[in-house]
Amino acid sequence: MADFQGYLVLFLIWLVSTVLVRSIFGRLKTRPRLPPSPLALPILGHLHLLSPIPHQALHKLSTRYGPLIHIYLGSVPCVVSSSPETAKEFLKTHETSFLGRPFISAVDYLTYGSADFSFAPYGRYWKFMKKITMTELLGGRTLNQLLPVRSDEITRFLGLMLKKANAKEEVDVGGELIRLTNHVVSRMTMGKRCSSNEEEADEVRKLVHDVAEITGKFNLADFIWFCKNLDLQGFGKQLKEIRDKFDLMMDTTIKEHEEARKINKETDGDDDGAAKDLLDLLLDISEDENSEMKLTKENIKAFIMDIFAAGTDTSAITTEWALAELINNPEIMKKARQEIDTVVGNSRVVQESDIPNLPYLQAIVKETLRLHPTGPMIVRESTEDCTINGYDIPAKTRLLVNVWAIGKDPNHWENPLEFRPERFVGEDGKSQLDVRGQYFHLLPFGSGRRSCPGVSLALFMVQSTLAAMIQCFDWKLCGGDINGKVDMEEGPGLTLPRANPLLCVPVARISPFSSL
Template identity: 35%
Template sequence: MMMSIHWLWASLALAALGYFLQDLFLMKKRRGLPPGPKGLPVIGSLHLLGKNPHQDLAKLAKKHGPIMYMRFGYVPAIIVSSPEAAEKFLKTYDQVFAGRPYHEASWYIAYEQRNLTFGQYGPYWRNMRKLCILQLLSSHKINSFWPMRRQEVGTLVKSLKQAASDGAAVDLSALISSLGANMSCLMIFGQKYMDKDFDNRGFGEVIQEALHVGSTPNIGDYFPLLGVLDLQGLTRRFKALAKVFHDFFDKIIDDHLECKEQKQTKDFVDIMMEIIQSGTSAFEFDRRHVKAVLFDMLVASMGTSVTAVEWAILELLRHPAAMRKLQKELEEKVGLERIVEESDLEGLEYLDMVVKESMRLHPVGPLMLPHESIQDCTVDDFHIQKKSRIIINIYAIGRDPNVWPDPEAFIPERFKDSDIDLRGQDFRLIPFGSGRRICPGLQLGLTVVRFVLAQLVHCFSWELADNIQPTDLDMSEAFGLVNSRAKHLKVVPIYRLHK
């Protein structure tokens, strides 16, 4: 035991010495890099990040500029904080910065980063993305699931209508989360699963933990020599989470293989298993790849859309005039005799403005998943070295005063007669990213967010529980790969429709 402790301290001392010498070497290479805050020996700029890194980085960018150099441990990082700079990294030099860094959480949970979100850029990733877009996320496939979305949202409305009749307060955050889990399971797995079928903690809690630990600064990602020691205990948590997901996905796949029933609408697992069994894939595609993609689908569909809906509802509650304006549009376009249908969405202009404004202020991924440069590059006369981590601060871009007048205010009307879109072509508003790494589920996500939000606003008026005033709503964030609200939203629904 004593010998093991001595070896531990010896290893730490050698690692510290190695990092110190590397520090001296890096200082000599500093010329030509973008401006940025001066880091400390060994840890670099990690000490400058608090519980909300996107806000800390936005403040630093105001001082050092929209293209800023920082070092996290021994990982060089470029922080991008303006639309013009984002366009250069995500469009002009898109292919150079299309890589993904090593990410220990995804390495364990997503089968050595075989998923789309953290998969390494190359032929496999391009083929996998193409397959997912054509087979799983095409407009035709998304539209085929609209009866299911209608039924699940209708079930939620029925539950809230009963609460309204009873004058009862509800945990809207939990209800929206449950709705997201049900819709995700039906689209991906073909049926709903109870929380206990997944894990004792349930879908929501486990996925929130995965998003949290996945965004936690990990010594192993920034100090590779120290990663094996697991000083934070994160590796143990990654392995435990991986077992939960992998056991569940194995059960799902086995159930699909045993099922002989002919389905009218095939779910995502059906489609991927058919590809494996047909042997027609032009690249390696086996059970590991299926589970890695299922992980992406489940986490993305459950985590992002429901979070976006909650932020939008929160802003509408804080701004009653905007809520009334959206309800008036819904009354005029839909009427009070029926619920909203997905076919109504395209004609709801103010709804579109509300969604854009909410995503501007509260992007669900405030720091885009990090890109990595696959070769040396020069951007605006700055030298960007190979293996640099590129962090696009969507939060800062959405609050850039050079682009957005009164950037901290919730003003949906700013998008009236505006050509600003959020599908990745206009770098003033990129909540789904842009370029090669843009979110492939953009269309599905937008459909779910707009449909659920429209339904909640059209069918109900809302009063805050516990005598809380709209101006007193707590808007604090729980930072993660998906940036959710720190506290659950409790409200009293008031039914508005005539039926």
């Protein structure tokens, strides 16, 4: 009997040991092989390693741990790509695995539950909106029809700068450029300027600024799992105020458009040849019984919010960075002026139609986008498990492609911190390297199916505005650093703003618009 009990004990020990060993080895076998990672803290993960300017902090981590790293932002797993080679793996080779967008509670609320286009899940609705955006809303025909709007607003802007020049007044260049782009976007989307009343126009600009600011803030509910249903930072009230203001503006505008459309139909008006604003085009689609999908008012309002949020700050900030670089590099400014004077002359203001004949100006804009991309990071989310460079990337992993770091990669750019537009001009004098995502060492507008659909509009605005500013004015810097140059410090934000405003006194150099 005693022998039997002894054998039973030995059998149980053997059984438990076998189960434990198999369990341990099973876990080791199934545990994913993740990219290198710094030491993480409980709950916070790697949040303690991020500065107020995340793309700079992530760049520093990549120099230590490599171009592909794995981090946790609170409880959210992320992979960070900081080289053209790894970016290509994510955005081209394995693009279908990274077409998702992460859930951001502020964006979800402001866009009526992901009724927008930019952050909509990859699926039928997103594909439909992508198609109509590229063919109708932001397609070549619509942009050509709305050219007079852009030209008129740039002329108004130049007129204001001339008044400042005559009065020798200081100008906040970035602030005035935001006013310009805000008026352009407002007229293109809703058929009217923000407001003829400057106080009301400032309210609209503040609304756009508040949207960009609150969606760019770190929200504990998005990253710390036990804060998911808590509003510890008080964002809920702010979000409600912002959306209520936007609703009021859009409901009023939509009602005005619907009434005008009704009157036009009753009078048998035919406006097929007239330039329609984007809201009219969206209403056309929503009323089309044969449309592939039915657009709701929430879809329409969310799309307009996308255009305002993405199209106002970005173009203005890029133009401001470009002018700052030109002030610090007078020889480049001189060369750009010579090109414009040769091609355009000084009897008229440079136009969008002149841009194809100004390769050096195009190169200046590309070099600005390389050093100062207004979207410093591409954010996606994996929709399925995949393997990148031998590492396992699980589904629901957030992807951060550090565009800012990639544009300064010394393996692909000679003297990467130097502002040198000549790198984008070929031996034949023509502009080289497209910025639409074909070259993975230059990704200011992303790449692939989820790249920025407004790239053409952005380039039109930046190139034509900058060209006119170079042609018509000298820009006398107010202040500057200890060397009398523009400081190039970056500020926090999703769109890479300057830390300090660019303050200049414009000095008129030609007067083709003296009648303004």
